[in-house]
Amino acid sequence: MSGTITAGVDGTDHSLAAAVWAAAEARRRGAALRLVHAWTWHPLDLPIEADAGTQERWAHDLLRAAESRVTAAEPGLPVSAHVLPDDAVPALVAETRRTGLLVLGSRGHGALVGYLVGSVALHVLRQAESPVVLVRDPGEAGEGPASDEVVVGVDDVTEEGDRVLEFAFEAAQARGARLRAVRAWSLPPVFARSPGSLRLADEAGGLEPLEKRRLAEALRPWRQVYPDVTVAEHVEMGSGAEVLLSTGGRAGLLVVGRRTARRRVGHVTHAVLHHASCPVAVVPHP
Structure with a gap:
């Protein structure tokens, strides 16, 4: 990961919570923190004068307030x-090309629709080239982690997914925390079964033991790279979103992947972003 963590701020409670989270993460990783605010002049329909110079001063004031908040939290x-x-x-997509991690606020609007993720965050996630963490305002995240x-x-469980595991192991090591690796599985439809897949399941003693073996094999090289990280393996039959939310919805950090070729957020990641109360990291991978 780059030696810089970037937090996008816009003055909302969610973005300030994201900036404070990013500051703590920068401290854990020995990184610098870069606070950014995207601004370009647009005419505003306001009862007070808001020309370009005024709006630019607001942008700098907003950043100074965020900087004061994070320096107080992490002297x-x-x-x-x-x-x-x-x-x-x-602007934020461009930041993902220069930073090791981009942190944004997840904009909820109360208990009824608090699971909604802001449209800016979703658009950035679809195009981001570095991992992005979405952080909720603690006041709207229920009981929290x-x-x-x-x-x-x-x-x-192929090499293409290694970026997700690398990020998760690195995050666990930085925190001195346990890593829980979760794999959901379901019965394949009849038309998708092949003699080869059935043979592998038979050799493993069934579908669930086969999935446990696949998870263990995917984790093995990363256990060797990060020997100090304690790892728990969790394999459960069910939908990916339900299994992840039930096991990790209130973790310290929940890590999921996004395939870069698709330029969209998959349904599991989408559900986790909307419903998890903890910070969620979305890691792009091939």
């Missing part, structure tokens, strides 16, 4: 603040 942390002269989505555990959903 001594290297922090820089920057106004990005562009609209929010292209139940543990410091890092939970990772392991859908792809």
Whole structure:
């Protein structure tokens, strides 16, 4: 990961919570924190004068307030603040090309629709080239995390999914926390069964033991790279979203993947983003 963690701020409680979370993560990883606010002049229908100069001052004031908040939370942390002269989505997507991690606020609006994720965050997630963490305002996240555990959903057990596992192991090591690797499985439809897949299941003693073996094999090289990280393996029959939310919805951090070729957020990741009360990291991978 790059030596810089970036937090996008817009003055909302969610973005300030994201900035504080990013500051703590930067401290854990020995990284610098970069605060950014995307601003370009647009005429505003306001009862007070808001020309370009006024709006630009607001943008800098907003950043100064965020900087004060994070330096109070993490004294001594290297922090820089920057106004990005562009609209929010292209500016933040460009940031993912230069930073190791982008942290954004997840905009909820109360208990009834608090699971909604802001449209800017979703657009950025679809195009991001680095991992993105969405953080809720603690006041709207219910009871908050139940543990410091890092939970990772392991859908792809091939080498293409290694970026997700690498991020999860690194996050667990930085926290001194246990990593829980979760794999959901379901019975394949009859038309999808092949003699080869049935043979593998028979050799493993059934479908569930086969999935446990696949998960263990995917984790093995990363256990060797991060020998100090305690790993719990969880394999459960059910939908990916339900299994992940039941085991990791209130973890310290929940890590999921996103395939870069699809330019969209998969249904499991989408459900987790909307319903998990803890910070959610979305890691792009091939």
